[in-house]
Amino acid sequence: MSLSITLTVNAVPRTIALDDPRVTLLDLLRERLDLTGTKKGCDRGQCGACTVLVDGRRVNSCLALAVSLDGAEVLTIEGLAEGEVPHPVQAAFIEHDAFQCGYCTPGQIMSAVGLIREAQAGDDPERVREAMSGNLCRCGAYKGITEAVLEAQRRLAADAEEKAA
């Protein structure tokens, strides 16, 4: 069975022929589109390493069938920076030492981008920690991650204010 789907991946429209409906979004990104920034950790929706944005919302790409997302817009870690300029969340992760080994980091960063878009946590570190609880970090960089998310959120809000003025 051949199934053809269209996805906009990091702002580039793509038509993709799938020979098998079993392909998850995660495997499609990594194995077929060579976008290996998105990581496979548990592959069961427990660790968050595979987090990407689908139609602007953070989801676990390991628990989504690619074929079912026909027509969707997908944003991965590769699509976040503006050329060589890192996204404010990426910059804040570097400044706050929000990782050690880095394996969970693309998922953490995409989750943080989703969290900031959701705009539910405010500046409360407890709400940020709760909202990031779907992303595990075995190195235990949680303190830096929380600081980075709060810092990036402040910076994005200031940028938006500057643009509006």
Next chain:
Amino acid sequence: MNRFDYVRPATVAEAVAAAAVPGSAYLAAGTNLLDLMKGGVMRPARLVDLARVPGLDAIEALPHGGVRIGARVRNSDLAYDPGFARRFPAVAEALLSGASAQLRNAATVGGNLLQRTRCAYFYDPASACNKREPGAGCDAREGENRLHAVLGWSEQCIATHPSDFCVPLVALGAVVEIEGQAGQREVLLEEFHRLPGTTPERESVLAPGELIVAVRLPGEAAGFAGHARYVKLRERTSYAFAVVSAAAGLRLEDGAIAEARLALGGVAAKPWRVPEAEAALRGARPGAEAFRRAAEAALAEARPSGDNAFKIELARRILVRALTLAAAGTPERLPALPASPHAPHPGVSLYG
């Protein structure tokens, strides 16, 4: 994962017809189904994808104050819908206490009702499980069973239903709208899930191929909005299933309880409404004594299914906690840790 046929119907009627083929399963977000398929626990021959079926996405206000929630509404969209959260705060709190933000952004209302138990023996194809393979036996009976059922279980199955969302829903009298080849019907959520008995593989009243299209809450359910809470005890602070949980809603008149709604989660194969405890509270003054009496009534029939006798007293205490918090009034804003017993509750004394 097994191979399967994939179909993407364009209407409810097409979906129901496609799923009438034996071995079919509906696919919504797939957050539970794909996990089970990856583990070889479920092996559907055909997936009927609901992604393109229209009419399943709305949160509609009904006359007389009720609400109709489409089966494909995402957990987070429902929890953050301001009109919904204001009128049914315990439901929003339960939703936000479940899973992770990523999963809540994907997982759907219909899928939540139909999610499978988290019993480790059900998830492990090398273990005996009557639910997965009728007649095979139950390795949970002599295994790690401290989180298993204390109400409504049978010798064949001691698994629990893992939903948070269903707990306040069942307390508030939710109705499940179902479509099948024989037409439409509706069932009270309280009667939707089945207890295991001798057929633990049959988890709900759905006939093969029937589809949940919506869940309704009646207008009277909004009458509890001022005093409604969900409390969930987990083995870690966040992102875990309930050890036990409780939803409580109170309608107070002249300082007394005019009507109470109570349900427990994590204790049985279904969300467990406790009408005896609700009756015990009618006319009572809210307070520790009345709440403890209600909790005793709620767990009167409970018995351990293994190393889980502690869950019975824990459930009583969580019920008292939920009632205490509900009586104090629904907070303006949910705590940073929704439903957590560790969340600070300003102005509420929890220890008498």
